[in-house]
Amino acid sequence: MFVIAVIFLLVWGLKPGLDFTGGSMMNIKFNKETPTTEALSQYLDEMKLDGGIKVQPVGENDFNLRFQSVDETTHQSVLKKLEEKYQKDFQEERFDSIGASVGKELKTKAIYSVLFVVLAIVLYVAWAFRKVSWPVASWKYGVIAIIALIHDIVITLGVFALLGRFMNIEVELPFVAALLTILGYSVNDTIIVFDRTRENLGRLAKMSFAEIVNRSLNETLARSINTTVTTLLALLAVFIFGGASIRSFALALLIGITLGAFSSIFVASPLLVVADELQKKK
Numbered sequence: 001m002f003v004i005a006v007i008f009l010l011v012w013g014l015k016p017g018l019d020f021t022g023g024s025m026m027n028i029k030f031n032k033e034t035p036t037t038e039a040l041s042q043y044l045d046e047m048k049l050d051g052g053i054k055v056q057p058v059g060e061n062d063f064n065l066r067f068q069s070v071d072e073t074t075h076q077s078v079l080k081k082l083e084e085k086y087q088k089d090f091q092e093e094r095f096d097s098i099g100a101s102v103g104k105e106l107k108t109k110a111i112y113s114v115l116f117v118v119l120a121i122v123l124y125v126a127w128a129f130r131k132v133s134w135p136v137a138s139w140k141y142g143v144i145a146i147i148a149l150i151h152d153i154v155i156t157l158g159v160f161a162l163l164g165r166f167m168n169i170e171v172e173l174p175f176v177a178a179l180l181t182i183l184g185y186s187v188n189d190t191i192i193v194f195d196r197t198r199e200n201l202g203r204l205a206k207m208s209f210a211e212i213v214n215r216s217l218n219e220t221l222a223r224s225i226n227t228t229v230t231t232l233l234a235l236l237a238v239f240i241f242g243g244a245s246i247r248s249f250a251l252a253l254l255i256g257i258t259l260g261a262f263s264s265i266f267v268a269s270p271l272l273v274v275a276d277e278l279q280k281k282k
Contacts, residue, residue: 002151005158008165014157015164017172018066018096020110022103023051024075026065027058027094028082034061035086047081049074056168058244062093070097110176114153117183122146125191129198135209135276144275145190148268152186152259153179159255160248169248178252185231186260189224190268196220197272209276213269221265228261 018025035043040063041055051068058064065078075095082090098106125142156179163169196216204212232254239250 005155008158008161012165017170019172020107024097148263174249182256189264
């Protein structure tokens with residue numbers, strides 16, 4: 001899954017939305033007869049705007065219209081063009097406009113925010129496990145937690161690269177918020193297992209390290225599954241009933257939190273044992 005996700009990202013990449021590219025987005029809703037996407041797109045192409053107008057269906061009666069211009073004159077001209085053909089059979093639900101320089105700045109800040117969180121997590125985990133030096137050094141706990149996080153984030157990004165390619169799903173600022181939430185939630189699951197491993201190291205000294213990690217996993221497995229399932233139920237409700245505007249946000253959380261539970265059990269903890277075995281060979 002990780003390798004496939006990396007391939008998707010390298011070949012297709014993510015489809016940046018309005019927040020990162022700049023431009024305008026108008027959401028319109030038709031009240032009675034809803035035109036097809038092709039018909040609406042062909043009609044608006046008659047305006048011959050620079051870059052054209054991209055028409056994206058949202059739900060049954062809604063469309064998102066995206067264009068490069070950010071001035072109010074163009075906004076009003078698009079509304080006037082729609083009124084010429086569809087009269088009062090539609091209404092404007094939302095209009096957003098972001099300059100190209102602002103979009104570039106938001107993209108840079110989004111990258112910095114993710115990198116900052118990753119660095120902060122490494123430092124925190126290393127500090128929290130500072131008294132653990134045997135058989136795996138404390139800093140390795142932090143590195144392994146980040147490897148599990150990279151696993152979760154990259155696969156989530158790969159899924160959205162696939163969706164962007166075939167379903168035109170774009171990533172915007174709410175998607176960055178979802179990634180940051182995934183980082184926090186995923187490392188929380190991982191630390192629960194690591195913390196139980198730390199406790200058992202002092203109580204079960206006669207066991208091998210692999211047996212201690214295995215026992216710690218078994219002791220926290222029900223907790224990890226229960227908390228993940230209850231969170232996913234809430235997110236599923238948001239995804240189904242929350243509306244189109246936050247559907248991508250909820251989908252990213254659904255994927256990322258599921259992967260977070262998976263990686264804490266099948267990636268992070270086994271890597272502790274691998275680190276121990278490598279240390280013994282050394």
